[in-house]
Amino acid sequence: MNPLLRRCWPLAALAALALLPWIPGVPSKLVLQLKDILIFSILALGLNVVVGYTGLLNLGIAAFFGIGAYLTGILTVSTFPFQTGFWPALVVATVGTGLAGVLLATPTLRLRGDYLAIVTLGFGEVIKFAIKNLENITGGSKALNPIPDPSLPGFSGPWGEKGYFYLALLILGAVLLLLRNLERSRLGRMWMAIREDELAAACMGMNAATVKLSAFAIGSALAGLAGSLYAVSLDQTGDPSSYTFNRSITVLCFLIIGGMGNLKGAVVGTFVLMGYDNILTPWIDGRLQAAGSKVQFGDFKLIVFGLALIAMMRFRPEGIFPSRRIHDTTEPCVGVE
């Protein structure tokens, strides 16, 4: 691939996505589903910071997603006195979830690998039960609603799926840009150094604890951001089961399929898996039904997914887009000598 194309295709893909709702004949349901995919891409990017870059296995990302969603709910619904509106709630949800990440990470910094995974798993369960049982705070299974639409100066009226689609696309774009910058910076290198060899990194003077904390904080903050967007686009915090272990594993699968430690991989993995689950499967089922078939593809979708995952692990274990570093680039670096 020529270098210009290689550098520009993700931008072109985002631009094409932005134009999609204006193509005549595109059903509004597709826009709605794409909005969800965009939001989950942000979640996958957050997990990518912790698992992909820093190499700390986090099995509780859905808990942070939930914390973001419920913080937004608590701050905006009319049954509580805060009613800050969406924008301040978005900021508080992002920062607050980042803090929750720090709180979880601080006592677990010395743990590695499996042990940390178990701790995050447990944290996910704690949050799940907290959401279910703290009925006065989270609304329990009734959820918190309604979350009002974000206010924009000079715009009133419902946002609709298009509005949320563009909001999600805009924030995803900004997150991608910031993460790309971070990835190529001192902090990004330190994250990867932890993944590669923590002892060696510490012997180079790096305070592993702070670097891990920063990864956890940024990863959880992004998950909280995604949760906040998810809640406001649903107009409510949704079903508490959206924030369970299942979701954590699903998002981890996005990364595994797409490629760990790679921004493109995280987004493409989300698009491939959620596209398969939410767009392709219903479409095939529609076709089958129209053709008079009694077989539902939806019944087999998990089997197909499982087989695809096995095949992927066998033939391309590093994912669709391997971490940008798997392949050697012997080309000289730009800007020096």
Added chain:
Amino acid sequence: MALLELKGLTMRFGGLTAVNKVDFAVEKGQIFSVIGPNGAGKTTVFNAVTGIYDPTEGQVLFDGRELRRPFTARVATAMVLVGLFTGTALAVCSANVDQLWRAVVVLNTPEAGGSFPFAKAARDFRTFLGAGLLTETEQNRLTDLEIREKGGKSEIRSTTNRRVLESHEDADLAVRRLEVLKELVSFGGSPRSLVAGDGNWITVNPRREILGLHPDEAAARRHAQELRDLSASEVKEQPDGKHALVRDGRVLAVFGSPGEAEDRKAQATHAAEAAASAAAGKWLLLDGSRQVALEVFDSREKAAARLLDLAVAAGKLRWRIVTRVSPQALATVPDPEEAFREMSRLEAAIEAGTTPELAAIGRAQVRERALVWLSLLAGLGLGAGGTFVVWRRARRTTDYISRNGLGRTFQNIRLFPEMLVVENVMMGMDAKRGGSVWQAAFHTPGHRAGEEAARRKAYELLGFVGLKGREGMLARNLPYGDQRRLEIARAMATEPALLLLDEPAAGMNPAESVELTGLIRRIRDRGITVLLIEHHMKVVMPISDRIVVLDYGSKIAEGTPAEVRANPRVIEAYLGKEEVT
């Protein structure tokens, strides 16, 4: 003063003594070598020096001091903050956070907006934690209003407490007011249907009865005119036998019988002086259907106060006095002032323990308060103590020692294999370079300049160790000897005063070893003191200023290369003892 000084360094792992009372001093500018057979404890010495191990006994002095993190104000602040956080979290959790939230936030949230009563919420927070008395309002579903004729007047009164809310001479007015008041009382003190009047128009009569709610002025004026016309009209029989209400020859409405027409006219009499009025700046209370305006107020607070007064007067609301430690309400009273008095009375009674039940509640409160204080203190201790322990255990760590000028390489190469060669070297500089996350995330000019400078320096270092042209490769794709050189470049990037090289010639061929000795000399010439562990005598002997020989963890010899070479104990350690028979 020596740059690095080991005083009686001893390392024990369980019963095994790996290093036994080793002393030596490395002077600035030297190339100092530690040699010895395999398993002599050389790498253990390195690990103890660089902070991977804490010495079992003895001291490691760098520039005359031990490298340990000092106890600074930051550590103390962290202890206090973490302690406070843990304490508060534990205290809140010990008092059932869900019910706490209900008592403090949910029950205090005013409906339809209004300001949050912070003072009351704070009081409720303290009372809840201490298991004190709280009030909860409760709606009395049976409350209704009725009209009773008394002394020629129509009184509107509550069916619950028989209190008279309003009394009117005009029976029709009383009927109309009854409907309005029923609707208002049903709100139970909460202005659920309170809307800002801006943009709305109402029609009112001089008694301030609201006759209609309209979206614009024209509609309001039309309605007012219509009502005035109706009240001033006469009933006239029409040629077709029907009866009509007529004013100034205009037919306003047609009815089948004269009775219906009379009724309609009578209904409109109270609207004789109806006028349209803008509701801008006012607040309107609408009925449940949000179609009919009931009353109009100057401010939201006045509306809320009026509703509360009405609900209290009609007996719609009751105040239950409850406590977290007892499931039943201690008392139920009909108005807030009485609730306040009753609470003071109950508090005194609980204190005095007048009845066995109240005494039991008093004891439970004491227990609850003690529990909250206990968890607060326990959390405080746990948080602060935990922070202190973590700080203590991390006092002497590799990163702190490295930042103070001790760089090292590893015997079994530990590069960052999936990172580029140049990035490996830049990593060596990264810990000392400052810069916030924000600068990195937004790629500020300052950040870019810093990265550029680091990259240039990395290129320079790579050129120095002889890896020019390999900068863009992945570290793991380098040949073995180059990986060793890369490790040296990375360690040099930390700007060490003392560089520790752990068997740098391992796995190198003779030509490479010779190259390496040149490199080590050039490192020393850059002003970096070198401490070397090595097997290869060809590397050690020509370049070392001073050599220490370890065997079974103990120092057996120290001196210049010539002295060490001649030492019989060294020969014995390396070649074995000559058996004399």
